[in-house]
Amino acid sequence: MEILLDNIGKILEGFQVTLILFAGGTVLALVVGTVLASMRVSPVPPLRLVGATYVNVVRNTPLVLIFIIVVFALPELGIQFSFRLFAILAVGAYTAAFVTEALRSGVNTVQAGQAEAARALGMTFGQTLSHVIMPQAARSVIPPMGSILIALLKNTSVAAGFGVIEATGTLRELGRDFPQALYWLFFGIALGYVVLVLLVSAVFRQLERRLVVVR
């Protein structure tokens, strides 16, 4: 218990890094996911193919392997960032595939009449998608998006294996230094994750209540 309290500063620093990874990963995943989802429903076959291939390959590849590709293979292409940025890239690219799938199924829940009305008004595909379909699709996928972002939050822990000391990495370091206090450290840090997960789901419950469209 004392050891846990003595090291609370270190643990909070770890959670700060976790939050940075989470925020960066969320932005990247939402942006890339939206672009890929638009590609997957577009009338242009090569774009559809790219979207589908990305989703199928990335979803079926373990996150650890994506970390290896980003951290060790990108430098071979002459791309070199800090470990933290690499970690954001890896979790963001991985989560983007799940965001794409969620958005695509959201697009399918938007009533056909909406798209037909937009087209009848003379909107182009891009306009239909960005002004009519996507805003409604995004609202209808708020609950699954919450689960995806919670998974992303937990997935930032994998960065601990690739040179980033975030909350889970802190457990490994402190657990090695103070094996006698492992249980306290574990439950302390786990509590931090539980609080973060509850926060994210509370935010999404609020969003759902405010934004969801009832059909």
Place this chain on the structure above:
Amino acid sequence: MSSVLYDLPGPAARRRAQIGSAVGAVVVAGLLALVLWRLIDRGHFSEQRWEPFADPDTWNAIGEGLVNTIKAAALAIVLSLVTGVLLAAGRLSDRSYVRVPVVTVVEFFRAVPLLMLIFFFFLASPSTLGSYGALVAGLTLYNGAVLAEIFRAGILSVPRGQSEAAYSLGLRKTQVMGQILVPQAVRAMLPALISQCVVVLKDTSLGFIVVYPELVRTGRQIYDSYFNIIPAVIVVTAIYVSMNMSLSWLAGWLERRTRQRSDQPVLSAADVDQGAAV
């Protein structure tokens, strides 16, 4: 397909789509070519870097890694099925002194990152559990909690009339569960269960971080000894993707078949995916 998003193309739209296709294809091919060119430029596709994959020893090592991956996944799946059944039974209990603690446990293990559980077990008893034991223990607890939720959703997906009819025939709760609800729920859950197997198979790669000699670790050993990271990564990724895609396809096929054959509810594989950790 959401073809409702655009009209049946007329001649002008067809031309535009063709131009778009051509431009899209050129951009994609260009990007691919750029990456390939850089890789070739740095010699990643030279014979010397791919030569290890002509050596049967390399494939033996990969085979061993694959066996270790499957060993961890299989044991974890069996153990987490047992854990999941117990936790689901507790969650569905009528007695709140059983239900409340079980709900807490399930929610706790769903909220904590799997890697943290694995580190915990690894640090708690490195000598008895080892990296294999720590990996399996972590996977079991995490997936046990996830499966408990799937089982619960499966039981609740059976129409209420079924249990009401059974109760009115005088069956007890255990009989209703065992003879009426579970047999119907299993069919509804099967696709979701197989999807969860894909998740477990992917999650065993976390063993890499605690130096369990599974498939990703084998890939690393190959590229550490031959300095051929790109070929090694391509081969390992291909193995994972083909394995997991066949399982996902099986889950999708079962889901479609169950939908066609009956008006029974089916838990979609996608329902599980969203809760997926890694």
